[in-house]
Amino acid sequence: MNFSASLQDGILVIQALDDRIDAAGAIQFKDRMRELTQTASDRVVLDLSRVAFVDSSGLGAVVAVLKALAPYRKLELAGLTPTVQKVFRLTRMEQVFTIHDRLPLPLRHAN
């Protein structure tokens, strides 16, 4: 799994650069996210705008990252594509995560 990460105004923005988080990549996703979120920040925003597909293993991995950041930081999500949005909606994970339609404007430039 490939990512880009930048820290701006206390917000750590991580963009997933691969187009899927699935059973074949879920463990690697969790491990890389654990490394990247070692950077101190007030907030963590995961940009999923390049991810076209997340299966239940991928969803479990995103939930695991949310839990690993608690209780001091939350994992926020941005840029869910239609099939990914469907998975979050059906499993009611939309209620658990803070989800932004797009990356907040000041942060778009950095990525």
Place this chain on the structure above:
Amino acid sequence: MVTPLPTARVHITLVSDPLAVRAGLLSLLCMAPLCDLSDDLRGTVELVLAEVLNNIVEHAYAQYDGQIGVTLILERSILRCEVVDHGLPMPANLLPPGQLADCASLPEGGYGWFLIRSLTCGLAYDRKAGRNTLVFQIDAE
């Protein structure tokens, strides 16, 4: 009047490995009948097949490797799917109920059968002569 989608059938065989599942899904999506469906429907089919196939890799073939056969038939705007493996049977020869756990408890798994049951109809499982057969339908209209 809406023109019905053309009748089409495809069959693939893949080995019980997560990377083979990924490659199999990506090739199926490029072939008829899936390549003729809307992006939304293709996403639904990809999700359901991913859950079904990954379950087989993780559970049915937990102790040994094997082959998985996938047949998709699109007829009169219904996509009929049949998935066959020679792995271990479902526990008690029954399909899992697929109930969603309380989302506040933040489960890291257990979403697969819930998604399959939410997105399909006519789900049926049969175990005969060491062979698991799962059939289901997805409305392609």
